[in-house]
Amino acid sequence: MATTTELSPTGEISKYSQDMQVDKKLTPRKVPTLCSIRYGIAFVAHLCNFTIRAQAMIINITMVVMVNTTNHQLQLNDSTEGLSDSFDAQTSFPAKAPVYNWSPQIQGIIFASINYGTILTLAPSGYLAGIIGTKRVVGFALLGSTLLTLFIPLAADHGLIILITTRVVQGLTQGSALGGQFALWEKWGPPRERSRLCTIALSGVMLGIFIAILLGGVISQALGWPFVFYVFGGIGCICCLLWFTLVYDDPRSHPWINITEKEYILSSLEQQVISSSKPSLPIRAMVKSLPLWSMCLCCFAHQGLTHTVVTYIPTYISSVFNVNIRDNGLLSALPFIVSWFSGILGGQLADFLLSKNFRLITVRKLATFVGSLPPSVLLVVLPYLSSSYITTMTLLIVSCGLLPFCQSGIYINALDIAPRHSSFLMGVSRGFSQAAAILSPTVCGFLLDQDPEFGWRNIFFMLFAIDLAGLIFFLIFGETDVQEWAKENKLTRL
Numbered sequence: 001m002a003t004t005t006e007l008s009p010t011g012e013i014s015k016y017s018q019d020m021q022v023d024k025k026l027t028p029r030k031v032p033t034l035c036s037i038r039y040g041i042a043f044v045a046h047l048c049n050f051t052i053r054a055q056a057m058i059i060n061i062t063m064v065v066m067v068n069t070t071n072h073q074l075q076l077n078d079s080t081e082g083l084s085d086s087f088d089a090q091t092s093f094p095a096k097a098p099v100y101n102w103s104p105q106i107q108g109i110i111f112a113s114i115n116y117g118t119i120l121t122l123a124p125s126g127y128l129a130g131i132i133g134t135k136r137v138v139g140f141a142l143l144g145s146t147l148l149t150l151f152i153p154l155a156a157d158h159g160l161i162i163l164i165t166t167r168v169v170q171g172l173t174q175g176s177a178l179g180g181q182f183a184l185w186e187k188w189g190p191p192r193e194r195s196r197l198c199t200i201a202l203s204g205v206m207l208g209i210f211i212a213i214l215l216g217g218v219i220s221q222a223l224g225w226p227f228v229f230y231v232f233g234g235i236g237c238i239c240c241l242l243w244f245t246l247v248y249d250d251p252r253s254h255p256w257i258n259i260t261e262k263e264y265i266l267s268s269l270e271q272q273v274i275s276s277s278k279p280s281l282p283i284r285a286m287v288k289s290l291p292l293w294s295m296c297l298c299c300f301a302h303q304g305l306t307h308t309v310v311t312y313i314p315t316y317i318s319s320v321f322n323v324n325i326r327d328n329g330l331l332s333a334l335p336f337i338v339s340w341f342s343g344i345l346g347g348q349l350a351d352f353l354l355s356k357n358f359r360l361i362t363v364r365k366l367a368t369f370v371g372s373l374p375p376s377v378l379l380v381v382l383p384y385l386s387s388s389y390i391t392t393m394t395l396l397i398v399s400c401g402l403l404p405f406c407q408s409g410i411y412i413n414a415l416d417i418a419p420r421h422s423s424f425l426m427g428v429s430r431g432f433s434q435a436a437a438i439l440s441p442t443v444c445g446f447l448l449d450q451d452p453e454f455g456w457r458n459i460f461f462m463l464f465a466i467d468l469a470g471l472i473f474f475l476i477f478g479e480t481d482v483q484e485w486a487k488e489n490k491l492t493r494l
Helices: 015-019 037-066 104-132 134-157 160-188 194-202 204-223 226-246 259-268 283-287 290-321 325-355 360-385 389-408 419-450 455-477
Strands: 002-006 489-493
Touching (some): 037 160, 037 194, 037 204, 037 259, 104 134, 104 160, 104 419, 134 160, 134 226, 160 194, 160 419, 194 204, 194 325, 194 389, 204 226, 204 325, 290 325, 290 360, 290 389, 290 419, 290 455, 325 360, 360 455
């Protein structure tokens, strides 16, 4: 007799019941948390994100000593041994580190080049990870980024074109690592713990920024700027070893997982286990989905705000307070250690609210609101209080500290509305928002160049307007219910 059975959002008929046969009533009441395998994987992913972001950021720091700032004429591969005597601020750095005559415009191209590669692979890597597994996609992407980091000093010495090409290819690998990792939480993240697991992993980005800013100048001064790439390349090698050793695609394939934790994860995901064959993507339905568009547009607006803060905090501090490079690095790094802590705290808070029977849609929208509107409002106020050193730094720290709360909101919303396609959709939303990372330096540079006196004020008002529009769109159209196009009906015979 034929019957129509509605499958789980993943398109599988209770695969868990076939493998484990664990009754829901026997689901363990107490399972390990911080000492568990799933949290261990989250911390390895945290280290992966730390490494990826630091490897992308370090050239922003080393550029200060890589260029002869007294000569802005473009020479594609004009390298000299030693530093220019006229550049007094760099005379304490090792004399054998090469210096290049790159104009500020060329430096901007070098900075942005990694984003052109990243935006191309965020969405495809998420889909690929859902097919062949996160372990291989992210692992080989991290290995590729690490090898290219070690190669950058040699690439710079062989010419500007080689360096930019290397950065673009590195962006391809980093986009694969960032986009591919979200498939982990389809199989490792119990619904009540996804916020904290995802934010533990994603908060590594802010820690990478903090460490890169804090240590980049110190290593350059002590050993020379090429050693910054060698050190962070070495860290990447260690991270690759940990990733390939400790991370597995799902609890079933993990050789060391405790049976209690395994049963807990699989039983909590019984209605969301991913099928062995990846379902086809309903592209037409996705394009028409307002909840999906609201997530993508809000991600774009928030990423524009975040990227501007990350990129321009050192420049803003320098322009307002005229501090030296060492003090600027310390002040610029301070907001990001606060962001690292608040990102982890935000995930814990979101899951705490869910445990108190708050609606999922309420938690997602509240987290997005806290991570979007207050930071942009504080930045708008900033130019009017620039005369106060303590007030300015306090506003920057609080604004930067609130940004990661969105990690518990829009950035994992795809797991709510389309768990079967979440790895692909998370890559799409991050790829869509990555366009803001490309546009931000260009637009901000234009505004500062056109109006040096009120440029910062114009930038902050622009960010506030874009961020508010994205937030309102998500608050109106954002959802957490599984969408119809993310479900699957299948004819089965009993």
